[in-house]
Amino acid sequence: MAGGHGADAAPGHLPVMYAQVLDALRVQGDGTYLDGTFGRGGHARGVLGQLGPGGRLLLMDKDPEAIAVAEREFAADPRVSIFRGSFAQLAHWDATQGGLDGVLLDLGVSSPQLDVAARGFSFGKDGPLDMRMDPDSGESAAQWLARADDREIADVLWRYGEERMSRKIARAIVARRDEQPLVRTAQLADLIASVMPRGKEKIHPATRSFQAIRIFINRELADLEAGLEAAYARLNAGGRLAVISFHSLEDRIVKQFFAQHSKAPPGDRRMPVEQSFTPTLRTLGGAEKADEAELAVNPRARSAVLRVAEKLPVQEAA
Structure with missing residues (x-):
């Protein structure tokens, strides 16, 4: 997004x-x-x-x-x-x-969350890798990325960001965190950009991944x-x-x-009696x-x- x-x-x-x-x-x-x-x-x-x-x-x-x-x-x-x-x-x-x-x-x-680097939502502004809308509740993005395996990370990137390179990005995250913790937004954005071909897309390579992680972290x-x-x-x-x-x-x-709540569901020919529907x-x-x-x-x-x-x-x- x-x-x-x-x-x-x-x-x-x-x-x-x-x-x-x-x-x-x-x-x-x-x-x-x-x-x-x-x-x-x-x-x-x-x-x-x-x-x-x-x-x-x-x-x-x-x-x-x-x-x-x-x-x-x-x-x-x-x-x-x-x-x-x-x-x-x-x-x-x-x-x-x-x-x-x-x-x-x-x-x-x-917009205030995006624009304040300290909230950790934006790949365009370096800040702590947090992404929580409620900073007093749940795991930060950094905490989750530090413990999740590559399959879980790839699943989140694909499910919530529709990121086609999800597996490659997930493997890169796990490999990098073994060398040094990922704790800053710029670290993660640069890492994703390094394994993603920019191609003809105008959006930053990290756009879909940041969206996916944010959606997951905040449920x-x-x-x-x-x-x-x-x-x-x-x-x-x-x-x-x-x-x-x-x-x-x-x-x-x-x-x-x-x-x-507004439209009757499609009919089922296997049902002997048509189900009533009240919008x-x-x-x-x-x-x-x-x-x-x-x-x-x-x-x-x-x-x-x-x-x-x-x-x-x-x-x-x-």
């Missing part, structure tokens, strides 16, 4: 697909909305600006730096509640028990699956779920989840992309895809 979640595109710029997201959520003044990926609050500010005194905005992020920004800017507003944790846990947060009128999940790594796809289920469970009838993804692995999960979601449009005006000021939005669904009332679904 070349860019990250658009919690903020860049200083002075609106977050990724800002106007489309606010339109998709259809914010009601007295509604309750959850931003599961606060980042630096770009989308949250837009939602809060449309809420009346009776509305509520629930903010989540597992990055402590993002939560610090949320606390500093929003904690004094009685309409706002803040929770540090993955959106996969949203159904366990007491504040969501009363139901939600809208949920936003803006996936992937945020991003498992969290997405759990987060979609949790958001679905907490949405009120008529509530909207808006998800921005940045690569095909994420988008496929979102698309399949929406289809599972509980309605998809709103297809995959939306950022427009040219946004791309001109925020190139990281180029790979962004927005999908939106609305929860159907029970009587409408029957």
